[in-house]
Amino acid sequence: MSLRPDYTDEPDLTIYSGLSVAEINQLDALVIQRTLQAGDYLFHQHTQARSVYMLEAGMLMMERSSSTGRRQVMAFMHPGNFIGITHREHYEFTVSALTRATVRDIPLKPFTALQDALPQLKDNVRRIGGNILAHTLDQVFALGQKKADERVCFLLKQLSGRLPRQQAHMIELMMTRQDIADYLGLTIETVSRAFGKLKREGIIDIYSAHTVEILDADTLAELALAD
Amino acid sequence: MSLRPDYTDEPDLTIYSGLSVAEINQLDALVIQRTLQAGDYLFHQHTQARSVYMLEAGMLMMERSSSTGRRQVMAFMHPGNFIGITHREHYEFTVSALTRATVRDIPLKPFTALQDALPQLKDNVRRIGGNILAHTLDQVFALGQKKADERVCFLLKQLSGRLPRQQAHMIELMMTRQDIADYLGLTIETVSRAFGKLKREGIIDIYSAHTVEILDADTLAELALAD
DNA sequence: CGCCCTATTGAGACTTGTCAAGTCGGGTGG
DNA sequence: CCACCCGACTTGACAAGTCTCAATAGGGCG
Numbered sequence: 001m002s003l004r005p006d007y008t009d010e011p012d013l014t015i016y017s018g019l020s021v022a023e024i025n026q027l028d029a030l031v032i033q034r035t036l037q038a039g040d041y042l043f044h045q046h047t048q049a050r051s052v053y054m055l056e057a058g059m060l061m062m063e064r065s066s067s068t069g070r071r072q073v074m075a076f077m078h079p080g081n082f083i084g085i086t087h088r089e090h091y092e093f094t095v096s097a098l099t100r101a102t103v104r105d106i107p108l109k110p111f112t113a114l115q116d117a118l119p120q121l122k123d124n125v126r127r128i129g130g131n132i133l134a135h136t137l138d139q140v141f142a143l144g145q146k147k148a149d150e151r152v153c154f155l156l157k158q159l160s161g162r163l164p165r166q167q168a169h170m171i172e173l174m175m176t177r178q179d180i181a182d183y184l185g186l187t188i189e190t191v192s193r194a195f196g197k198l199k200r201e202g203i204i205d206i207y208s209a210h211t212v213e214i215l216d217a218d219t220l221a222e223l224a225l226a227d
Numbered sequence: 228m229s230l231r232p233d234y235t236d237e238p239d240l241t242i243y244s245g246l247s248v249a250e251i252n253q254l255d256a257l258v259i260q261r262t263l264q265a266g267d268y269l270f271h272q273h274t275q276a277r278s279v280y281m282l283e284a285g286m287l288m289m290e291r292s293s294s295t296g297r298r299q300v301m302a303f304m305h306p307g308n309f310i311g312i313t314h315r316e317h318y319e320f321t322v323s324a325l326t327r328a329t330v331r332d333i334p335l336k337p338f339t340a341l342q343d344a345l346p347q348l349k350d351n352v353r354r355i356g357g358n359i360l361a362h363t364l365d366q367v368f369a370l371g372q373k374k375a376d377e378r379v380c381f382l383l384k385q386l387s388g389r390l391p392r393q394q395a396h397m398i399e400l401m402m403t404r405q406d407i408a409d410y411l412g413l414t415i416e417t418v419s420r421a422f423g424k425l426k427r428e429g430i431i432d433i434y435s436a437h438t439v440e441i442l443d444a445d446t447l448a449e450l451a452l453a454d
Numbered sequence: 455c456g457c458c459c460t461a462t463t464g465a466g467a468c469t470t471g472t473c474a475a476g477t478c479g480g481g482t483g484g
Numbered sequence: 485c486c487a488c489c490c491g492a493c494t495t496g497a498c499a500a501g502t503c504t505c506a507a508t509a510g511g512g513c514g
Binding site (some may be wrong): 416417 | 501502503504505510511
């Protein structure tokens with residue numbers, strides 16, 4: 001077992017957690033490695049769900065669009081994340097790549113079958129589902145109860161929590177302001193002003209539009225606080 | 228199999244779905260019947276998760292409060308709903324009764340064990356989890372993208388969908404305006420004005436603060452539309 | 455009938471959205 | 485190598501939406 005970096009937030013639970021080498025091999029036998037360029041789609045809303053995925057490298061974004069053209073970003077995804085949990089015939093959202101990314105494509109049918117053979121795998125999927133729900137409930141709270149700058153802190157804290165602790169103060173934003181706005185239920189301009197406000201208040205520093213340093217992690221956490 | 232009323236929305240999936248009589252008996256052997264008065268709490272956020280529940284009659288509300296006193300209502304629950312899905316040690320929300328209610332209290336330990344014996348039960352729980360996630364994603368979309376009156380339509384449509392089709396146009400609101408406001412991420416006053424606006428526009432009629440008739444279901448659905 | 459709690463309505467303040475102008479930076483072609 | 489160009493981001497002024505505070509209305513219950 002290799003040394004793992006020390007993360008602030010994320011329980012590094014993946015579908016592989018706790019599997020034996022033999023079991024990992026069984027799972028890997030199903031895997032088709034795929035590479036996405038920035039901007040590529042992994043799959044689209046309303047298309048038939050054929051596979052689930054594990055993100056290996058890069059960053060993905062999950063979004064949902066309405067017939068009226070409004071878009072809500074549901075999540076930004078990091079390496080290790082499991083993608084495609086849905087208990088319906090069709091995907092209920094679109095997943096696209098923010099950066100060049102590699103994913104493990106796991107066809108749904110054999111994956112479902114393998115879950116019956118490997119209780120640990122089934123349990124991992126169940127627990128990942130729980131984490132996704134918990135994340136989504138946090139988002140509901142943020143969208144329902146927080147002001148613009150608090151929502152931005154909420155996002156920064158989420159992103160920071162996915163970084164090894166030593167680097168957790170310096171954040172590379174892979175997504176555009178539009179993506180952030182659609183994630184937080186705001187407009188580009190409001191997001192931009194919220195960044196400006198946080199900078200003026202000395203909570204963050206902005207080196208470039210996509211590089212942010214957290215100067216006052218405590219205040220940021222306080223503003224981001226969801227419960 | 229008895230005749231069931233015809234609902235607009237809800238797939239009437241419960242933990243009992245598809246179980247044999249023998250299996251139902253096994254499950255029912257675990258059940259402790261409980262009765263709640265309006266305002267009673269079923270359990271509190273941050274307390275140890277000991278049981279899961281199925282709502283038998285009445286209406287419950289699931290909410291989450293922050294340390295700063297802000298409150299977000301996550302769901303209103305109807306008979307048949309399963310409560311307490313969490314894959315953590317502690318409940319992440321509070322559940323209270325909006326009306327007199329009866330619930331089946333199912334202790335977690337034996338319920339978990341029984342799931343291993345009954346694949347159909349396990350599958351029901353998994354699918355219910357998927358429905359809850361889908362519901363929560365709808366809520367994220369509503370809070371992130373919709374205006375006040377659209378959010379109110381979103382709620383009315385949800386409530387209407389849980390009624391037999393013949394009664395689906397006449398809605399009894401069991402919750403207070405504050406509960407609605409906290410569900411939709413608004414204030415009482417904004418909710419009240421949104422109701423007024425929908426009434427002026429002839430989309431609904433308001434007989435009393437807690438009795439609403441849907442006059443124009445199509446327009447309501449359009450405003451409520453989430454995807 | 456009157457009290458109390460809840461809901462509605464109104465006026466004004468604040469937050470966020472909209473529209474428009476201006477800045478910045480990276481990439482391309484001269 | 486530089487100028488230009490384009491997209492993305494920022495900033496400003498104003499409009500719209502929502503919140504806050506306060507007053508009023510309504511309904512249920514003693």
